[in-house]
Amino acid sequence: MISERILSTRTSRMGASAIREILKLLGQPGMVSLAGGIPAPESFPMDLIRELSDQVLVKYGSKALQYDLTEGFVPLREALSVELKNRGIVAGVDDIVITSGSQGALDAIGKICISPGDTVAMEAPTYLGAIQAFNPYGPNYVRMDTDDDGLIPESMENVLKTHTVKFVYLVPTFQNPTGRTLSLERRKRIAAIAQEQDVLIIEDDPYSALRFSGEPIPPIKTLAPDHVAYMGSFSKVLSPGLRLGYTVAPHLIGRWMTLAKQGxxxxxxxxxxxLAAEYIAGGHLVTHVRKIIDLYAPKQKAMLEAMDAHFPSEWRYSRPAGGMFVWAEGPDGVETETLYHTCVARKAAFVPGKFFYTEKGEGLATMRLNFTMASVDQIRWAIHVIADAIRESH
Amino acid sequence: MISERILSTRTSRMGASAIREILKLLGQPGMVSLAGGIPAPESFPMDLIRELSDQVLVKYGSKALQYDLTEGFVPLREALSVELKNRGIVAGVDDIVITSGSQGALDAIGKICISPGDTVAMEAPTYLGAIQAFNPYGPNYVRMDTDDDGLIPESMENVLKTHTVKFVYLVPTFQNPTGRTLSLERRKRIAAIAQEQDVLIIEDDPYSALRFSGEPIPPIKTLAPDHVAYMGSFSKVLSPGLRLGYTVAPHLIGRWMTLAKQGxxxxxxxxxxxLAAEYIAGGHLVTHVRKIIDLYAPKQKAMLEAMDAHFPSEWRYSRPAGGMFVWAEGPDGVETETLYHTCVARKAAFVPGKFFYTEKGEGLATMRLNFTMASVDQIRWAIHVIADAIRESH
Structure with a gap:
């Protein structure tokens, strides 16, 4: 019998996550889940993808089915080079590495940068998938403070002065889990700190195209191009099932990411x-994202209106201008994990926020609410259920 | 400037490989390359894939474009479960893990099994992609002897007695690079040794469906099911560009592979x-593989006939009953790397065999010849060029 003796020491940092265990409860029939983190299936351009599949097999022939360059299919990188310009990012074909989802980029970054015991700076709270990608490589995490405007630059600066940090990981726009967006002023300050301290920032940006209102804010990449690895994804603007992400990184990082990806x-x-190349080059990205926004914006509005109507006044929550999430925080003493079990018994679910922190004891009174998967009516109903549970728990 | 300071210690084992450097020479126009390791583009079922793309988008709808289970799409695992039965492998849906190519399986195995300094046993010569997958995790390699019938069981046994080995990595059928196939007798012996020594065997099997003659030999997996992680691939029987592999492993290994893959x-x-699910379930795998064989077998025949006619009699070479490669070995003193440069100058290429060994100084007189990418006429011409260069070098 092959026993656990065969496992690497690395696996001790790779166990099944507590959040997966708790979310297993959601498989019950009739559950209205605001706990998801995935796009609405009705947001996928089914007919267009059928059309494009045909097109690419005609246009690229067997090339579309053959092994290809590790760094990515050239027509896709060409299309992205143009698309990135719209975001103010200057990136030639050779500056772009395509990965299997942004997850693939996070794995590569972890592999090439993190020696066991190295320190990585993360927002509190932060994106769980990044922790999952980095953990096998043995980092220690140091937390940085955030508020309604995202990461607090002084906290980042302080962390960099007191720790030797390999890189800073951020989701600056419509963050998962909070939906918060870093203001332009803070982006400028953070870019300046990265340059002064000569530290790499991983700017993970899967949501910025899903802006419901207001003006786009330039990526940090545009403010400190030599110090930022900028990551984008097709998961929220085309299809997550295609598993397509991309990174624009300083040359050294891009080259090593490619070597890592080879293995x-x-x-x-x-x-x-x-498919993705034709999606961008054919102008479909721009037109289809508008449809996704038209689908999500009313759902978010319904969620915030229901929260305004039903949540106790001492609760605070974000009002993001886009993305997929609303973040709510109760007063001291609230434990959203307890609330979670009450709500799940009543067929409404959210994610207790504590799972998004690298340190135990943080975020006990917080919750993440997703508005992409449920219908407007379901959202209203579920928020009502959650609000009732909150009131009863007082 | 982000400097090399940012790199993990792991990157010292991940540099650009010497073989890639040498193969860069092959980009010149007019080159006839027998150096490739990839399927012929005309082996891809283009029309069928166009048909199946339409079919799956109708049949599975948005599910085909959504995030899915890390361990793999259930309809594909169901189809594979049936298909594996034809190879004598008993695997339920839950015993199968889908990966992004077999490369993804090799990466996951490396991640979950290899602590830095652990020993992995490899055939000499062995598949380079496995080395590339394992290297970042810091293994030491111990070599095992091979001959015309593949791995010599006594060598494996001896290695296991003298080393604490995490796992044994093998390509038992139509091996890359040698084209050799492990005999049934040896498979039985190797299975018995694995059981006696309680060691895990990684049985990498991308080529066995490409059998031109003779009867299939059962996978080692069928002889020691609890001690073998069996890996298959769609790269040689459908399309490598889809990046689809699968593993049937002991439960502990499969579970940890899934956790690794999540990150x-x-x-x-x-x-x-x-697509792959419909390809198998629709019966296309069986019929299409016959077409691939009809494409490759005459190419191999042309290669072997040309070698019989032109190679000096003191050269030995394999006569594989399938796969994609022929392996040739010259007498002591021959250096195929020198030959390589002579031949490339004359627009014919192969891979010097020394690159497939984990130890320096081995395989200097060997070469790998691929017969899938060039036409029959090109193969005859290139073999002639190589044979001439050999004779001149004496």
């Missing part, structure tokens, strides 16, 4: 990349 | 998996 998957699905 | 890519392209 992990050789290249990302060529067919998927060809 | 690396969340799941393999759902659309690609759906």
């Amino acid at each position: 992990v998957d050789l290249n990302t699905s060529t067919l998927g990349q060809a | 690396v890519d969340l799941n393999t392209s759902t659309l690609g998996q759906a």
